[in-house]
Amino acid sequence: MRATLLFYNGPVLTGNGDANALAVANSTILAVGQADDLLDLAGPQTKVVDLGGRALLPGFNDAHIHLWKVAMLLRQVDVRPAAAPSIEAIVQAYATRAAGTPPGAWIEGRGFQESLLAERRSPTRYDLDRAAPDHPAFVTRTCGHIIVANSRALAAAGITRETPDPPGGEIDRDEHGEPTGILRERAMTLIRQVAPPPPQPLLQGALVEAAEQQLRLGITSVCDPGVDEYVLDAYLALERARALPIRVDLMALRFTPDGRRAELPTPFARDRLKLDTVKFFADGGLSGATAALSLPYRNQPAGSYGILYHEPEAFAEEVWRVHEAGLRVATHAIGDRTIEMVLDAYEAASSTEPGPPVKPLSPAGDRRHRIEHFGLPTTAHIVRAARLGVVVVPQPVFIHSLGRSFLTSLPETMLPQLYPLRALLDAGCTVALSSDAPVVPDNNPLLGLRAAADRTSADGVPISPQQAVSVTEALPLFSRGGALAEGQADRKGSLTPGQLADLCILSADPRAVPIEQLAELRVEITVLGGRIVYAA
Template sequence: MKADIIFFNGEVITVDAENRIVECVAVKKNRIIAVGTKADIRPYVTKDTKCIDLNGKSLLPGFIDAHLHLTIYGTNLLGVSCIEPHIHSLKDIFQDLRIKAEETPKGNWVRAWGFSESLVKENRCPTKEELDEISTDHPIVVIRTCNHTSIVNSLALEKAGITQGTKDPEGGIIERNMDGSLTGKLIENAHMNLFEYASYSKEELRKGMKLASDEFIKKGITSIHDAGAYGEGSETIRIMQQAINANEIKVRVYAIIGSLTNSHHFVKKMVEAGPITGLGNERFKIGPAKVFTDGSSTGPTIATREPYNHKADDYGVIYYSQEELNRILGEAHQNGYQITAHAQGDRAIEMLLNCFEKALSEHPRKNHRHRIEHAGIAPLDLQERMQELDVVIIPNPVFMYVNGEKYLEYYGDRVEVMYPARDYIEKGIIAAFGSDAPVTMVDPLLGIHAAVNRESHLGTAVGKKQSISVLQAIRAYTWNGAYASFEENIKGSIEVGKLADFVVLSESLMKVQASKIKDINVELTMIDGKVLYDPYQMSNNIRNNKSVSINE
């Protein structure tokens, strides 16, 4: 067998069982056919083989983001961004919303995303009245960065059928002023339910999915675990498959069966329909059944066993009773699904572990790989139960970089066991990293940086004892992600027979200073043996195999 492409003279981080770092890798069609030294690769080289000189740069397995929101990330790009460099105040956001409203037909939604009080000088949310001043002809929604809260204008409330007399939905809050009037702020399920009315068109969803896939590839991401979107989940899954079949979505997708709106309805519908976890192919597979158990770590609305440090009477929000959670996910487990839930606070994590324990006792299954999405506050007693139940954890190290100071304010010493990557490794618990984009930046190198340094963007140490090595962080963003989707036999490491999904970085990841990891760039992304991102034309810098040292 002769190679179509070889990469040589590099730092090839294989992420195999021995964590080997070699210099060359050879590809035939969409598979890896050789890994090792120049001598190992030489027999696969012909006059037609493309020889790409890495010049000492790192080549890794393509990054696998084990928890992000493809559709939300993409459709956000169609709206107003609250994280642009020019945004310093509410006034700046209002100006962008006015421009968007002028471009939008009357009656259509105007949306903004990524809002955070801490990023504007007023240090507060906009009000309903301020949004009404922008337009009363367009429903307007400003979505907080956590995707668990929004602020809307009067027309948006009217379209959603929310009046002063509307009761809070279960697991949600319609915020009110002291006199009972509506502020326009919708929290948790009240926010989620809004998107039954603020949904995107099929055309917008598909356009957004393509935009998101293109952005992920630029960051070296070759596979994603999609954690769901707003609205009716089966329709989103259908559109996603159509976009994949049309090659508009080029990243590989492990589709978590969950929705930000009434997730239990979507789970029930899919369980009744018949398909289970693992159905699909190398480009698209059905993933676990997922619901929400609690809220946002920065809301803060996560469900905790002890009150928040800054609010002595606040323990967060719980979406379901233990009995409801056991029933919803227990039925999915019984019918062959991998199961998971968004569980951030220790009270929510404990409930989910109780659910796993009950489901497995009633219907035992080996190699179930049930997951916990986020697992924010995970003290030692819960870690021990995770280990006993053989659970896979999906933490988000970049949260510590972005939210470190807020976490210290809200949770105090509990940051020592927030997203505790080192504890997981020491206990043999497999943890696959995810960005939760668009809640945070999608960049895996920033996630690796955060896991290695455990410091906020302001340089504050946040649970420093949980820092891990570069190789450990790489594994959490590659092989562990493949394991979390039952796909470690075909991807997640650079080994013979696996898919040729690679990322090439701008320098050596093993030699760079830990504080500079976030500054490394992606120079090439390959999926299925095809170069899909190559801004510096690395793949065009092909050496004649007779003139390079590989044949010496």
């Protein structure tokens, strides 16, 4: 068989020895080896690419990125630190958007992080009232677990001083008992119930644009971990139109952003779109001090331990229902209290009949449950996750992007167990690395690699450096790791003959550059299914 695409004269990162050439036949990898052997596979129609010393890798797989939220941020008010470094800048950004928006129409934005704002506080309803007095408006914190709504939005949602905190949520109030506009965790559903969704054409167009951004980062596959029926319809429409630029693994939300309990989905697997997993949220985030801990947060109101979304018995029952239906379970669990509850539920589901068991990883495609983030596990949790075959999906880039918040708010005794990659690998856990964008402003996998290897915050402070891993160890966790997490490692994620030819070419070998220069490498070519879909 002749190759349709052939690369030579550069390191080919197979993870299993040296190679300097790779041949593709149509959509799959034909052969990997030495150029002297593989160049004979070229024919008159073969596109031959001289790597010139550049590195050829599997396409990156971001195993946890809210792609549809990344997409919508392209259309919403962007108040991430680079765009809005102060509350006054947030007010100005909303005022500018309000000036071009019909009165009464909703305005939404995302991205603030109070520790990085000049005022070192969160915005409130009154700040957004100044910006958009004639519009219901709200802004989501970078973590996605806190909303700030203005007075028009609070009124639309019926939130007053008499409104009780919903289970699993909190409404912040001032000294007079009035809502400040800050809504935490499930209290956000009160706004989501009344805020309209984006029009389908806008959502679909933004999804395509966001997916094309991923190709420029060398990302060929993503997992979008939490979609409701409306977002699923957008993905399905793109897939039917053959307009989806990358491969997407979807998770269906069991509880939707507006608080509804969704029906269990019908699983499916197509070339670029797959769904066989149900997503739960079990707690909040660390940077916003809503992840459920066994110790109180520092620099927070006394007795702040975070928020658990579910009672353990009710959560275990929910997990069992999904497990019994033959679907995979993925749970957002960051705090140590939450991780304990989730492991209890997974172990109970895997040991109860009827229902297929949760199998440890052996042949690719085994159905295994996942824990998203796994932010503060104890040693016992790590050992238990490995024994149960649970896939863990942490985000080392958090150390870089959110490190200042962690150092400010976490109990000091917990810092050694913060996103403990070294301990996870040493225990034999199956790990898939990811970004959780738009929680972080930059989902470049090379920045994630750097964070995994140097464990340093953006302002240069080391955080638990004993949990660092090498670049060589981290690289496959951004490709094969994601494929394992999806149950698709027999199809993609490594440079092996017969696998999908999803590839990327970097300007240099990431194993050979100083760690601090990793994020400076350039993605020069991205290949999806044997076709060059991006070239710098």
